[in-house]
Amino acid sequence: MQVTSGVGGTGVVAVLRNGSGPTLLLRGDMDALPVAEETGAPYASRVVVEQPDGSRTPVMHACGHDLHTTALVGTARLLADLRARWRGTLVAIAQPGEEIGQGARRMIADGLFDRFPRPDVALALHVWPELAPGRVGITPGWWAANVDSVDIAVYGRGGHGARPQDAVDPVVIAAQLVVALQTIVSRRIDPLEPAVVTVGSIHAGSKHNVIPDAAHLQLTVRSFDDAVRERLLASIREIAQGTCQTYGCTRPPEIAVKDEHTPAAYNDPELARGAGALLAEVLGAEAVAEVPRTMGGEDFGVYARTLGIPALLFRLGAIDPASLSGPPPSLHSGRFLPDADPALRTGLRALAHLALWQLGAPGE
Numbered sequence: 001m002q003v004t005s006g007v008g009g010t011g012v013v014a015v016l017r018n019g020s021g022p023t024l025l026l027r028g029d030m031d032a033l034p035v036a037e038e039t040g041a042p043y044a045s046r047v048v049v050e051q052p053d054g055s056r057t058p059v060m061h062a063c064g065h066d067l068h069t070t071a072l073v074g075t076a077r078l079l080a081d082l083r084a085r086w087r088g089t090l091v092a093i094a095q096p097g098e099e100i101g102q103g104a105r106r107m108i109a110d111g112l113f114d115r116f117p118r119p120d121v122a123l124a125l126h127v128w129p130e131l132a133p134g135r136v137g138i139t140p141g142w143w144a145a146n147v148d149s150v151d152i153a154v155y156g157r158g159g160h161g162a163r164p165q166d167a168v169d170p171v172v173i174a175a176q177l178v179v180a181l182q183t184i185v186s187r188r189i190d191p192l193e194p195a196v197v198t199v200g201s202i203h204a205g206s207k208h209n210v211i212p213d214a215a216h217l218q219l220t221v222r223s224f225d226d227a228v229r230e231r232l233l234a235s236i237r238e239i240a241q242g243t244c245q246t247y248g249c250t251r252p253p254e255i256a257v258k259d260e261h262t263p264a265a266y267n268d269p270e271l272a273r274g275a276g277a278l279l280a281e282v283l284g285a286e287a288v289a290e291v292p293r294t295m296g297g298e299d300f301g302v303y304a305r306t307l308g309i310p311a312l313l314f315r316l317g318a319i320d321p322a323s324l325s326g327p328p329p330s331l332h333s334g335r336f337l338p339d340a341d342p343a344l345r346t347g348l349r350a351l352a353h354l355a356l357w358q359l360g361a362p363g364e
């Protein structure tokens with residue numbers, strides 16, 4: 001196995017050539033999150049890192065990416081041991097930067113598909129707290145959303161809080177804008193098309209009795225369909241400009257769509273059906289569930305979009321609901337703790353069987 005590190009930053013690419021046949025991409029993401037671990041596990045993270053702004057923050061694998069990378073390494077080892085049972089090329093990649101939606105893009109920009117064999121199909125898994133260990137979930141078609149981040153700056157004219165008649169209050173304008181933005185999904189988008197506009201951050205001012213000069217909003221915008229995405233972004237611009245004009249802003253708003261867009265991810269329906277049938281044989285029919293799509297984002301979709309190849313990411317059961325008194329801690333929670341041993345066993349079996357299936361498995 002030929003291993004190259006430092007691809008697209010800290011990415012790792014392992015290539016195992018085993019005669020002529022298809023090329024399979026297996027992807028495990030490996031980044032953590034700036035969340036303090038509260039699981040109480042004996043192996044809980046105690047790592048503290050420096051942020052780009054110089055502040056220090058505890059980090060943990062709150063999205064289970066450590067388990068993904070472990071499953072990736074285990075599957076690559078299994079396939080190396082079982083090379084008499086398949087033909088082709090395995091490209092196993094450990095990807096950084098999934099949480100910031102940049103890792104896949106950076107690895108591709110650093111020559112993932114030029115310096116290494118070009119895949120015909122791509123597979124990955126993601127732990128899923130709503131499925132018990134031993135189970136897997138499959139979603140045919142679109143399964144993760146387009147994610148856009150939008151910054152809006154609203155400009156008024158500051159002044160004394162007791163003399164609003166002399167000022168243009170950006171706080172009130174921003175408040176109107178937050179409400180007006182909610183009419184995009186309710187009034188402008190087909191109700192049968194999923195879409196979300198969330199204002200996750202709003203900042204203005206520093207004191208009770210001072211009207212500030214500006215207000216800043218940060219939005220996350222979600223969709224599946226690219227035409228819906230365009231309509232959402234165009235509507236945000238229109239409504240922000242119109243609101244600012246209506247309330248007499250001192251200059252037009254600044255609206256910046258961040259270029260960290262994560263495209264919606266698609267599970268090839270035929271691949272998903274075949275994988276579901278195979279995993280039902282391997283794990284038992286009751287172990288395979290069809291799970292609904294999510295408005296969450298995943299940059300795994302970038303690989304298939306870039307090459308126009310089929311791809312599948314399946315969900316891996318991680319937490320037994322019987323072991324909890326309430327609902328399971330969600331992904332990105334400081335209390336997210338997958339039941340690692342059974343989840344990993346199932347992940348390895350599923351990923352290895354799917355890989356052997358895609359790589360011909362001669363003689364089986």
Ligand SMILES: [Zn+2]
Nearest residue numbers: 063064065126
């Ligand atoms: Zn994740």
